[in-house]
Structure formats: structure tokens, C-alpha cells
Amino acid sequence: xxxxxxxxxxxxxxxxxxxxxxxxxxxxxxxxxxxxxxxxxxxxxxxxxxxxxxxxxxxxxxxxxxxxxxxxxxxxxxxxxxxxxxxxxxxxxxxxxxxxxxxxxxxxxxxxxxxxxxxxxxxxxxxxxxxxxxxxxxxxxxxxxxxxxxxxxxxxxxxxxxxxxxxxxxxxxxxxxxxxxxxxxxxxxxxxxxxxxxxxxxxxxxxxx
Amino acid sequence: xxxxxxxxxxxxxxxxxxxxxxxxxxxxxxxxxxxxxxxxxxxxxxxxxxxxxxxxxxxxxxxxxxxxxxxxxxxxxxxxxxxxxxxxxxxxxxxxxxxxxxxxxxxxxxxxxxxxxxxxxxxxxxxxxxxxxxxxxxxxxxxxxxxxxxxxxxxxxxxxxxxxxxxxxxxxxxxxxxxxxxxxxxxxxxxxxxxxxxxxxxxxxxxxx
Amino acid sequence: xxxxxxxxxxxxxxxxxxxxxxxxxxxxxxxxxxxxxxxxxxxxxxxxxxxxxxxxxxxxxxxxxxxxxxxxxxxxxxxxxxxxxxxxxxxxxxxxxxxxxxxxxxxxxxxxxxxxxxxxxxxxxxxxxxxxxxxxxxxxxxxxxxxxxxxxxxxxxxxxxxxxxxxxxxxxxxxxxxxxxxxxxxxxxxxxxxxxxxxxxxxxxxxxx
Numbered sequence: 001x002x003x004x005x006x007x008x009x010x011x012x013x014x015x016x017x018x019x020x021x022x023x024x025x026x027x028x029x030x031x032x033x034x035x036x037x038x039x040x041x042x043x044x045x046x047x048x049x050x051x052x053x054x055x056x057x058x059x060x061x062x063x064x065x066x067x068x069x070x071x072x073x074x075x076x077x078x079x080x081x082x083x084x085x086x087x088x089x090x091x092x093x094x095x096x097x098x099x100x101x102x103x104x105x106x107x108x109x110x111x112x113x114x115x116x117x118x119x120x121x122x123x124x125x126x127x128x129x130x131x132x133x134x135x136x137x138x139x140x141x142x143x144x145x146x147x148x149x150x151x152x153x154x155x156x157x158x159x160x161x162x163x164x165x166x167x168x169x170x171x172x173x174x175x176x177x178x179x180x181x182x183x184x185x186x187x188x189x190x191x192x193x194x195x196x197x198x199x200x201x202x203x204x205x206x207x208x209x
Numbered sequence: 210x211x212x213x214x215x216x217x218x219x220x221x222x223x224x225x226x227x228x229x230x231x232x233x234x235x236x237x238x239x240x241x242x243x244x245x246x247x248x249x250x251x252x253x254x255x256x257x258x259x260x261x262x263x264x265x266x267x268x269x270x271x272x273x274x275x276x277x278x279x280x281x282x283x284x285x286x287x288x289x290x291x292x293x294x295x296x297x298x299x300x301x302x303x304x305x306x307x308x309x310x311x312x313x314x315x316x317x318x319x320x321x322x323x324x325x326x327x328x329x330x331x332x333x334x335x336x337x338x339x340x341x342x343x344x345x346x347x348x349x350x351x352x353x354x355x356x357x358x359x360x361x362x363x364x365x366x367x368x369x370x371x372x373x374x375x376x377x378x379x380x381x382x383x384x385x386x387x388x389x390x391x392x393x394x395x396x397x398x399x400x401x402x403x404x405x406x407x408x409x410x411x412x413x414x415x416x417x418x
Numbered sequence: 419x420x421x422x423x424x425x426x427x428x429x430x431x432x433x434x435x436x437x438x439x440x441x442x443x444x445x446x447x448x449x450x451x452x453x454x455x456x457x458x459x460x461x462x463x464x465x466x467x468x469x470x471x472x473x474x475x476x477x478x479x480x481x482x483x484x485x486x487x488x489x490x491x492x493x494x495x496x497x498x499x500x501x502x503x504x505x506x507x508x509x510x511x512x513x514x515x516x517x518x519x520x521x522x523x524x525x526x527x528x529x530x531x532x533x534x535x536x537x538x539x540x541x542x543x544x545x546x547x548x549x550x551x552x553x554x555x556x557x558x559x560x561x562x563x564x565x566x567x568x569x570x571x572x573x574x575x576x577x578x579x580x581x582x583x584x585x586x587x588x589x590x591x592x593x594x595x596x597x598x599x600x601x602x603x604x605x606x607x608x609x610x611x612x613x614x615x616x617x618x619x620x621x622x623x624x625x626x627x
Contacts (some may be wrong), residue, residue, distance in 0.1 A: 025356075033362040037339075037355055040332075052261060052470060053477050059262050061329075068328050119486050120479075123458075130455075134557070139343070139353060144557060146455055147443075153451040234565075242571040246548075246564055249541075261470060268471050270538075277537050348552070348562060 005174055009181070013102030014067055015074045017043040017132055020095040022078040023087055024140045032079055038136050039075040043067075045132035046103050050124055054114045093192050096133055096145065100156055101184035104129030105177050108160035109167070118164055125160025126153055129184070151191035159184030214383055218390070222311030223276055224283045226252040226341055229304040231287040232296055233349050241288055247345050248284035252276075254341035255312050259333055263323045302401050305342055305354065309365055310393035313338030314386050317369035318376070327373055334369025335362055338393070360400035368393030423592055424524075427599070431520030432485055433492045435461040435550055438513040440496040441505055442558050450497055456554050457493035461485075463550035464521050468542055472532045511610050514551055514563065518574055519602035522547030523595050526578035527585070536582055543578025544571055547602070569609035577602030 021039035030038070044061050051059045061067040107128025111121035130146050130153055137144040146152045163180035167173070230251035234244035253270050260268045270276040316337025320330035339355050339362055346353040355361045372389035376382070439460035443453035462479050469477045479485040525546025529539035548564050548571055555562040564570045581598035585591070 028356070029358070030356050031358050033360075033366075034356045034358075037362060048262070053466070053480065055476060058264060062262065062324060062326075065326060065328050068332060115480060117480075117483060119483050123486060138347060138556060139356065141352065143559065147446070147448050147452045147557065149447070149449050149452075151451075153455060157451075237565070238567070239565050240567050242569075242575075243565045243567075246571060257471070267473060271471065271533060271535075274535060274537050277541060347556060348565065350561065 006177065009102055009177060010106055011066070011070055013099050013106065014043045014070050016095045017099035017103070018071045018074040019078050020092060020099060020133070021136050022075050022082065023092045023095065024136055024142065026079075026082055026087065027092075028140050032076070035079050036072070036075050038139060039071050041139060042099070042132045042136040043071045045135040046107065046128040046130065047132075049131045050107050050110060050128045053127075054111065054124070090192065094189070097155075097185055097188040097192065100129045100133065100152070100188060101159060101181040103132070104156040104159045104184050105163045105180045108163045108180075109173065109177065112164060112167065121164055122157065122160050125163070126156045129156040129160075150195070151187060155184045155187035155191065158187060215386065218311055218386060219315055220275070220279055222308050222315065223252045223279050225304045226308035226312070227280045227283040228287050229301060229308060229342070230345050231284050231291065232301045232304065233345055233351065235288075235291055235296065236301075237349050241285070244288050245281070245284050247348060248280050250348060251308070251341045251345040252280045254344040255316065255337040255339065256341075258340045259316050259319060259337045262336075263320065263333070299401065303398070306364075306394055306397040306401065309338045309342065309361070309397060310368060310390040312341070313365040313368045313393050314372045314389045317372045317389075318382065318386065321373060321376060330373055331366065331369045334372070335365045338365040338369075359404070360396060364393045364396035364400065367396060424595065427520055427595060428524055429484070429488055431517050431524065432461045432488050434513045435517035435521070436489045436492040437496050438510060438517060438551070439554050440493050440500065441510045441513065442554055442560065444497075444500055444505065445510075446558050450494070453497050454490070454493050456557060457489050459557060460517070460550045460554040461489045463553040464525065464546040464548065465550075467549045468525050468528060468546045471545075472529065472542070508610065512607070515573075515603055515606040515610065518547045518551065518570070518606060519577060519599040521550070522574040522577045522602050523581045523598045526581045526598075527591065527595065530582060530585065539582055540575065540578050543581070544574045547571075547574040547578075568613070569605060573602045573605035573609065576605060 018039040021042035022035045024042075025035035025038045028034075044067065048059050048061070104125045108121045108125030110128070111124025112118075115121065115124075134144045134146055159180045162183045163176055166176035166179060171179075227248040230248035231244045233251075234247045237243075239247070253276065257268050257270070313334045317330045317334030319337075320333030321327075324330065324333075343353045343355055368389045371392045372385055375385035375388060380388075436457040439457035440453045442460075443456045446452075448456070462485065466477050466479070522543045526539045526543030528546075529542030530536075533539065533542075552562045552564055577598045580601045581594055584594035584597060589597075
């Protein structure tokens with residue numbers, strides 16, 4: 001039962017990131033296949049990088065084809081539902097935030113399960129959470145969300161840290177995952193709503209790079 | 210004999226993609242080494258990603274150094290041949306289409322041989338076909354061909370699907386490969402010639418992302 | 419003792435590349451987390467790619483967490499030291515050149531140790547040296563240094579070649595590494611100072627791509 005809900009969480013993250021990919025494709029007026037490429041990259045990119053680096057298992061979507069199906073069906077459905085519809089920027093950010101929340105925490109969980117190292121789990125959490133969206137933004141030639149002056153990786157990092165802390169404290173996976181996902185989501189949504197940001201590294205130099 | 214021709218097809222794909230890399234480098238007025246970087250990335254990128262994900266074998270160009278030599282010799286020769294020559298955009302697209310054709314089908318073949326899954330083979334086909342050119346375009350800061358409103362990934366996808374269908378129908382590898390490569394090439398060249406495209410996801414929103 | 423110095427060299431390369439990442443983040447007015455992302459990518463990207471491709475060992479920074487700590491501490495220190503400070507472009511190029519020197523040679527060493535092939539070692543050297551900086555530049559949407567008309571990959575290549583030659587000639591690792599790193603650094607700094615470049619592939623075509 002517990003693992004089924006965990007699996008559902010993973011599928012949910014996959015679907016919302018796939019939707020965010022189609023939304024970006026829409027803004028750039030790409031066709032269905034462009035949308036599919038962005039969806040696959042966003043939804044599967046982070047976890048693929050994590051699995052390659054951990055080198056423990058087969059990449060998750062090769063082991064379980066369900067993920068490919070989820071991305072495919074979600075993207076095509078979104079593509080047709082969104083035709084001619086105006087998407088507010090904030091709605092896109094919310095879908096991206098949902099994906100970020102779930103994947104940051106699941107990435108930290110998998111990192112800790114494989115390596116048992118706190119620092120590597122934190123990095124795996126942030127990487128799994130942000131890499132897919134980063135690839136999406138690079139492909140679409142947008143400024144990656146993570147490099148904007150909004151709290152983004154910070155939210156991912158805190159969620160991964162909360163999960164690891166709860167896990168070490170002996171909390172069961174499911175409540176630990178849900179709670180830490182909510183941490184990410186709350187921080188990220190507050191940052192979007194209030195336009196919060198971290199201090200910026202201001203350099204006075206004006207020469208171009 | 211058959212496998213020799215198959216190998217020749219692979220070398221051919223490597224060479225034409227290497228040439229497309231040098232052509233892009235030329236348009237951006239890069240030097241020889243910039244051209245070599247784009248050539249290596251274009252010619253080896255897709256297959257490298259495929260081999261990393263399938264996690265079955267050593268990456269192909271580490272196992273067989275011949276590929277490195279092919280890229281090196283082709284690129285340097287192209288670099289010197291093209292100096293001062295005007296390259297029509299369509300010629301570049303044709304070389305790119307040739308690489309796309311061969312690699313999409315070979316990627317699907319390898320994917321099917323390793324996983325036996327149709328959906329994964331199709332994805333591996335498209336990925337092997339498009340990833341090298343995508344990396345080339347991102348590096349050169351061009352809009353990736355695959356995200357333009359031209360039929361591109363679609364051609365790759367149909368070629369991979371035709372190959373899998375022929376393979377399951379019991380057709381020998383060589384005719385199946387040649388036939389499905391021709392399918393990709395025909396679709397892609399027609400799209401270039403007639404400016405065909407898929408329906409676009411049109412969104413009425415005007416806010417910037 | 420010798421291996422400790424070799425290890426120090428590696429840590430040194432990691433730190434200077436991390437600094438170069440923060441500098442780029444600063445130029446783009448990113449916040450601390452943006453700076454950390456660029457630092458990690460620059461300092462660990464090349465070696466990660468090398469380890470994934472060689473498929474021999476666990477990725478180095480998963481095996482030894484020291485690297486993560488070095489990047490983290492160096493980046494945060496640099497971030498706070500550089501606040502409000504003007505960084506001349508040449509200083510950034512020097513840090514980048516130091517990282518390039520060390521990683522090109524260490525990459526060639528590891529490539530040769532694993533594969534025993536000269537051509538693959540050369541490619542691994544150049545890839546380890548340039549990939550991190552390339553990812554940094556792509557993320558920050560700068561034109562990658564390697565694709566500019568300055569001698570960059572060329573310096574990396576010659577350093578890798580000198581190392582392999584010295585190694586085959588029976589020179590001990592440490593002097594071979596130091597000497598070949600200095601080769602890279604000298605070529606690269608001269609190129610920066612004198613604005614040296616390789617012949618450019620000039621194409622007369624004016625149609626856009």
C-alpha cells in the first residue's frame with residue numbers, strides 16, 4: 001500500500017513535468033513533436049541523470065515502461081487541450097513547482113538508499129528536481145528557472161534536507177516524503193507569489209563576457 | 210557480408226553528421242578546433258547517449274576507435290574543402306537528414322536487440338537520430354532543428370517504427386535497415402522541399418516566459 | 419607522497435573551476451544558488467562525463483565526498499569575497515585556464531590508464547578539460563569559450579598529447595603531469611595575452627541558419 005502511494009507520487013511528478021514541457025513548447029509555438037521532446041526531457045531528464053550517476057540500476061524508464069506511457073498520454077492530451085488556450089505564466093510555474101517538489105524528495109530518497117551519504121543525497125535531490133526543467137529551458141532557449149533570481153534550487157535543497165532528517169529520525173518513508181514535498185512546494189509557491197529572492201552577487205565590472 | 214554493409218551504414222551516418230557539424234561551425238565562423246568539437250558532438254552524441262542509457266556495452270567509440278578516426282578525417286577534410294566556399298542551407302539540411310535516417314534506424318535496432326521493448330526501441334531510435342544534432346545546435350546557439358516547425362522527429366519516429374515492424378515481420382536486418390532509412394530520408398526531404406509541418410500548438414497568451 | 423600531490427592537483431583544478439563558475443554567475447547577477455549550480459557543473463561536469471563514458475568506476479565525487487566539499491566551500495567563500503568587487507575578464511580567463519590545464523592532463527591520464535588507447539586518451543583529456551566550462555557557458559547562455567576564435571581546445575589537446583608522450587617515454591606521473599599542465603597553461607595564457615587564434619573557416623554564404 002505504502003509503496004503504491006510512493007509510486008503514485010512519482011507518476012504524478014512525471015505527469016506535471018510533462019505538462020510543463022508542453023506549456024513551454026506552446027509558448028514557443030512548437031508542433032506536437034517538439035512538445036513531446038520537451039515533455040520527455042523535462043519529465044525523465046532529472047531521474048535519468050540520477051540513475052546514470054548512481055550506476056546502481058537500469059535507468060528507471062527502461063525498467064518500467066509505464067513512465068514513457070504516462071509522458072506520452074499526458075503530453076498529447078495537454079497538447080490538444082491547450083490548443084488556442086491562453087496559459088498564464090503562473091500556472092506554468094505551479095506545474096513546474098509540483099514536479100520540483102516531488103522529484104527533489106524522491107531523488108534524495110534514492111540517493112540516500114544507494115549511497116547512504118547525506119551530502120550526496122542532498123545533491124541527488126536537487127539534481128533530480130532541477131535537471132529536467134533545466135534541460136527543458138536550455139532546449140527552448142529560455143533562461144533556466146534555476147538561474148533566475150527566484151528561490152528555486154533553495155526550495156529543492158530544503159525539501160531534500162527535510163526528507164533526509166525525517167528519514168534519519170526514523171519517520172516512515174511515506175509521511176516523510178509527503179511532508180518534505182510540501183516543504184518544497186510551500187517555499188517555491190511563496191517565492192513565486194511574493195517574488196522572493198536570495199541576495200544577488202553584484203559585480204561592478206561592466207566588461208562583457 | 211551483411212554485417213559489413215551494416216557497419217558501413219553506421220560509418221556513413223557518422224561521416225555525414227560530422228560534415229554537418231563542420232558546416233554549422235563554418236556558418237558561425239569557428240576555427241578548426243571549434244569545427245572538430247561540433248563534429249564529434251554531432252556524430253557521436255546520439256549513439257553515446259543511447260549506449261549510456263542501455264548500459265549494456267562499452268560506449269561504441271571506445272570499443273572501436275575507427276569511429277574517432279572517421280570523424281577526425283572527415284572533419285578536417287571538410288574543413289579544408291569548404292574554406293571560402295558558400296554552402297547553401299539546403300545542402301546542410303540534406304547531410305543532416307542523411308545522418309538522421311541512418312542513426313534513427315540503427316538506434317531502434319540496438320534498442321530492440323537490448324531491451325526487446327517496442328516503446329523503448331522507438332524512443333532509442335528517435336534519441337539516437339536526433340540527440341547529436343540537437344547538441345550541435347545547442348552548442349552553436351542555433352534553434353535546434355527538432356524544435357522548429359518542420360517534420361523532423363516525426364521522420365525519425367516513422368523510420369524507427371517501420372524498422373521494428375519489418376524486424377518483427379521477420380525481414381532480414383539489412384533490407385529492413387535500408388528500407389526504413391529510406392522512409393526517414395524521404396519524409397524528411399519532402400518536408401524540407403515542401404516546407405511541410407505539423408499542426409502548431411498555438412497559445413493566445415502574450416506574457417513572456 | 420606522489421599520489422598526494424597528484425590528488426592536490428585534482429583538488430586545485432576543482433577549486434579554480436568552481437571559482438570560474440561563481441565569476442560567471444556574478445557577471446549574470448545570479449544569486450548564491452545560481453552560483454553554486456554553475457560551480458558544481460563547471461568543477462564536476464568534465465570528470466563526471468569522463469567517468470560515465472569510461473564506465474570503469476563510480477563517478478569520482480560519489481566515491482570521494484571531498485570534492486563536493488571543496489566546491490561548496492570554495493564557491494561560498496568566493497561568492498562572499500566577490501560581492502561588490504569588479505572582476506576583470508582576464509582574471510576569469512586565468513582561472514578557467516588553470517582548470518583547463520589540470521583537468522586536460524588528468525583526464526588523459528585516467529583515459530590512458532583505463533583504455534590504453536592513445537586516441538581515446540587524447541579525446542578524454544580534451545573532454546575532461548573542456549566539458550565543465552562548456553556546460554557552464556551553455557547554462558549561462560554565454561558563447562562557449564571553446565567555440566570562440568581563441569586557442570582553447572588546442573591547448574588542452576597539446577597538454578594531453580605531451581602527457582601521453584612523456585608517460586610512454588617512462589617519465590613518472592608527477593613530473594609528467596606538472597610539465598604537461600604547464601604546456602596547456604602556457605599555450606592558453608599566450609593565446610589570451612596575444613589574442614592568438616587558429617585559421618577560421620570562412621564561408622561566403624549569407625543565408626541564415
